[in-house]
Amino acid sequence: MYAGLVTPTPTPTTTSSRLRHSSGAIAHSVSAQTWRAAFRLGSADAGIAPAIRVGLATAVVLILGGALGHEELAGFAALGALSAAFGRYEPYPRLAGKLAIVGAALVAFIAFGAALGMFGVPVWAQIGVLSLAAGAAYCFISGFRITGPGPVILVFAATGAAGFATSFADLVRLVVAGTIGVLIGWAAAMLPALVLPMGPARLAVARALANVGKLEAGGSVPTARASIAHARTVIASSSRIKSTLGHGRELMAVLGEADAAVRLWSEHGDPSLLRDIAVHEDELRKMKRSSMIEHSLEPVSELPAPENYVVAGLRHLYSRAVVMNAVRIVMASALAGWVAAGAGLEHPLWASMGAMAAMQGLNYKQTVQRGIQRLVGNVGGAIIAAALIALTLGYWQAVVAVVILQTAAELFVVKNYALTSVAVTPMALVLIGLSAPIETSAALARVADTLIGVVIGVVVAAVTISRADRNHVLR
Incomplete structure (x- = not known):
């Protein structure tokens, strides 16, 4: 009865197969095609409004701090405001809860990092503890x-706090600053719900109709069905808000028509319904609280119950x-940080974040x-950062630079992560400069740390790669 729990002893053939798979993975990382x-550049839509919201939240906290x-705490408040960058395109009732738990996590990581600094934990130990975090x-x-910037933001907040705090009073000040930033970020992200409560739903339906409309030109049926x-x-x-129920039922009716169009196309090759349903896309992309869809459809009588994302999240948490x-992230993050520290680099935790990212x-x-x-973007971003640092910007000039760079990062994130890194690198260094003096050499250090982090991250990923992961194998 316990036979299924026994781990089979690796055979030479199994070991050889894994080595070949890992070697192929390493080769993939240096191929010209991969680079x-x-x-x-990816395609994107509806990316301007979220970027403006994040930029607005950042501007408000920095202006308030000044x-x-x-000024020395404003950077941590700005990190809290970055909670507005999470959950892009989520329906507002669910977004409210997700941003709240992200904000709580950000404040907790700031407090945790500040505690490490307050107790004078040595850098090598900080690397290990923050890698576990x-x-x-x-x-x-x-x-x-x-969705959003990812867990690296939480670790960056903890790292900054560890370098700033030397007393319990510092810890309290950082927690207060971060909390204020989180509250402002939450408000900025939720503000459109007052005007366009069904905006995310309308966008999701419009995107589904776009995928349905692509079928006649060679689009994927599974993709269309997944988007529906x-x-x-x-x-x-x-549609958990009573005032949105009517429009929600109307949108569900549109999706019913989309389903029928996909079925007619996949079973009989008939594109007539594809063309009929595609006409609704433009209407759904308009900024309206609701709208009567052209060729009005009979609204569905009931809407399905929404998934409890907290229960689902807790279940997936331990998958x-x-x-x-x-x-694997803990391994790569710790190894990268310790290698950077051994090499004498001033900010080894940046290497840890490079591996993690x-x-x-x-x-x-x-x-x-x-x-x-990330590596190429950091090189470009370091050049911009060095120029900004050399200008010895005053506080208000730095605020303008941070807001512009943060907004640009949010605009680029749906296009290409390298472009995002070009904006994020100088933004992060200017934010650091708000709390403590920083020199142009920090930009070069950022590149060196990122190089170590990326290389170690890729090597650890290759060594530990699952044999089922063959997405990188040419077919």
Whole structure:
């Protein structure tokens, strides 16, 4: 009865197969085709409004910090405001809860990092402890399926707090600053719900109709069906407010027509319904609280109950895939930090974050791609950062630079992670400069740390790669 619990002894053939798979993974990371793919631009829609919201939240906290004479704390408040960057396109009732738990996690990581600084924990120990925290942050973000900047933001907040705090009073000040930032970020992200409560649902349906409309030109039937299913879950979550029920039922009726169009196309090759349903897309992309869909459809009588994301998140939190990748992140993060510290680099925790950021990908192919993009983006960003630092910006000039760079990062994130890194690198260094003096050499140090982190992250990912992960193998 216990036979299934016995781990088979690896045979020479099994070991050889794993070595070949890992060797192939390493070869993939240095191939010209892989590097070319890392610079492809993705397509995106509806990306401007979320970027403006994040930029607005950042501007408010930085202006507030300067007006109150707490410039040294404003950077931590800005990190709290970055909670507004999470959960892009989520239905507002669900977004409210997810942003609340992200905000609580951000404040907790700030407090944790400040405690490390307050107790004078040595750097090598900080690397180990924060690497464990990085694994926990990954489990949290992945378990609750929270889209956005990822767990690296939590670790960055803890790292900054560890370098700033020297007393309990500092810890309290940082927690207060972070909490204020989180509250402002939450308000900025939720503000559109007052005007466009069904905005995310309308966008999800419009995207589903776009995928349905592509079928005649060679689009994928599974993709169209998946986008329809996703739109249904967004509508169900969005329609928890009584005033939105009518529009939610109308949108569900549109998806019913979309389903019929896909079925008619896949079974009989008939595109007539594809063309009929596609006409609704433009209407759904308009900024309206509700609208009567052209060729009015009979609204569905009932909406499905929305999924309880907390229960689902707790269940997914301890899934094997999430836990295993968290373990790999802990290994890579700690190793990168200790190597950077051994090499005498001033900010070894930046190397840890470089490894962590690379390994946030869903598979090895994405890990390599993110690693390349982060490294190249950091080089470009370091040049901008060095120029900004050399200008010795005053506080208000720095605020303008941070807001512009943060907004640009949010605009680029749906296009290419390398472009995002070009904006994020100088933004992060300017924020650090708000709390403590920083020199242009910090930009070069950032590149060196990132190089160590990315290389170690990719190597650890290759060595520990699952034999089922073959996304990087040419077919």
